[in-house]
Amino acid sequence: MAKSKSLVIIIHEEKCTGCRICQLICSSIYKQRFCPAEAFIQINDAYELTPKITFLDDCILCGQCAKHCLYGALELKEVEE
């Protein structure tokens, strides 16, 4: 039986700059406006020594945030289920 593939996003918090581009992209796709507060990815302590990145339950793992992150903090990977 062929295995199906799915996406995972691996988080590298140490590379995050707190630029919020991921949140801006996510909210623009799913909320039709630029609103980090409503994005399905949340960046907390953006400018502390280690930012915290969390995905909310509503995230459908479309991978757009990772594709737009320019700093390598969100790594998109395909895995076999």
Place this chain on the structure above:
Amino acid sequence: MDFYGYTGKILNVDLTNNKISVENAKVEDLTQFIGGIGMNCKLGAELLKPNTNPFSPENVIILGVGPLVGTITPGASRIVGLSKFPATGAIANSCGSMSFGFNLKQAGYDHVIISGKSEKPVYLLILDDHVELVDASKVWGQDIVETTNYLWKKYDGCGVISIGQAGENLVLGALTLIDKTSTFGRGGLGAVMGAKNVKAIVAKGTKGISIANPKEFKNLYKKQIERIRNYPQRNSWIELGMLRSLPINLMLTAKGEKKKARQASEKYYLKNLKKRRIACPSCPMADKDILEIKEGEFSGLITYTSSVINPLLMFTLDSLESANQAVKIFDLIGRYGLDSLTITSLFEFLGRMYDKGALTKEDIGFEWKRDYKTLTHLIEIIAKREGSFGNILADGWKKLAEINDTIANEMLTIKGLDVIFDPRFLRLGTMEFEQVVNPKGAHVASGGSPTYVGAGGTMEKFKNHFKRMGIPDSAIDRVFIPPLKEMGIHVGRLTRYSEDWYTVLTSLGLCARAQMNRFWGLELATEFYNAVTGFDLQLDDLRKAAERSWNLLKIMNIKEGFTRKNDKFPKEWFKPLKLGENELEFKDFFGGTIITVDIANQLIDDYYDERGWSKENGVPTQEKVKDLGLEKFL
């Protein structure tokens, strides 16, 4: 009406009466003045009475963010603050970055007008529609880092503008830091906040920004971000930040200080100082630094800065023996809310005056030494206004000049602020020249300096660069006709357009640092503006809006008493600058012509001419005022 990009809201905060209200912006004003700088000028001209004391309740602080801020437009995070500045007595806009402007916009405001004076220390809290003056007794007396940490913890994700003890004590040159990183308000914005009893301004927004034409915007963004992503030097900008643009180790080598030069090198920074890179919201070219002293003296110290070149510039002082000491001193200055560039110039200058005998032990109240301890002491007495000398220095360069003529004649200041770009070191570009003609005095600004092409560039390259920044065809030839042919470029005439370009960028909310500015041109900026706002402006509308803003700022400052006599090149520039074994002379951009007093005056004449201002006193002509529709502000 529904606004896109803009929120269309102006927040009014009356500190005296603890009254908060919101007014609607007029579309006509937005299209005439664009945003950030432009709208600030318009609001300031309506609100500020001439000859207002900067520390009186009648002075205002106007914060403004442009229409692109809060969106994903690359590098759109600028915040602009207008006030009457105590160090210069000029009305000016100061710019900063990090997350405050972004948050303010997300909270639903384009501008905040702060007037009056609070009876007790407060901080202004803006959480969407909830706006409140909160008792600040917990943080009053604390430094900027302590205050920001406290507020960050309380309101996770907020942007903070904070003052330190220097602002509280009305030190004339006190500035603020945004998110304890970005300097904001050189020339005394921190002291204006202190005089108003405002310790900090906090914004956190969750409302979101809508775009008028999402499809068009998406296309523009996609193209723009690809260009930036593929920029071959992007990785090295992110790795090194602003250190890439100003190699301080070369300055130290020129001074013959090899050991120090090694500690100011890229290699040393990466290994011993760099902790982490942070970015302003939406920025693909992260360049803000979290530094950590990794070993040796002060190891473990962590400090934030808009660039490592700030502490390294301090390291050029003879009194500092190691980069660690420079970082430690820089941290101290930032905490108090002082200006590291001013402290660097001041310390060097005082040492020179002491050696000459123009300052004595009696004048200063302690034994002068060129060492770390004396520098620390100096910072403390300024920030805390200790003793008579501490008070003199806290009252700025103009007060210091009153001690005697030698001091007055030899200080390197313009309109009461220390020179930042000395053309004897960097030659005469627009950034050097602009310090002379800008009402706000010596400051840091960019926006289209010829240095983005470099002195080795062909004239064709310069022409393209000038077109990109929006110089109209009708003016471009004049920019290539300098006072002497061999100078190649007319820096005076060019400066007019450099200022206008900077005004366009900053009014829209875009970062003007070279590494971001290079991806923008007037045409693209106009396209983004229209896609975001849904307005239909032409290139010329933006050009004119910038010119209108600049003229209005000039009109305000003429009412403050500024005339041509204030737009003066420092006398010292016409004498050679000694740097180690070398003697550097005041030369034009390409380095082939020595700038004499006559040439310098000609450059100012022609700058005025290009602006449509009278040569005699630098005042906008009646024709110009009419053309820009500014009659009602006269």
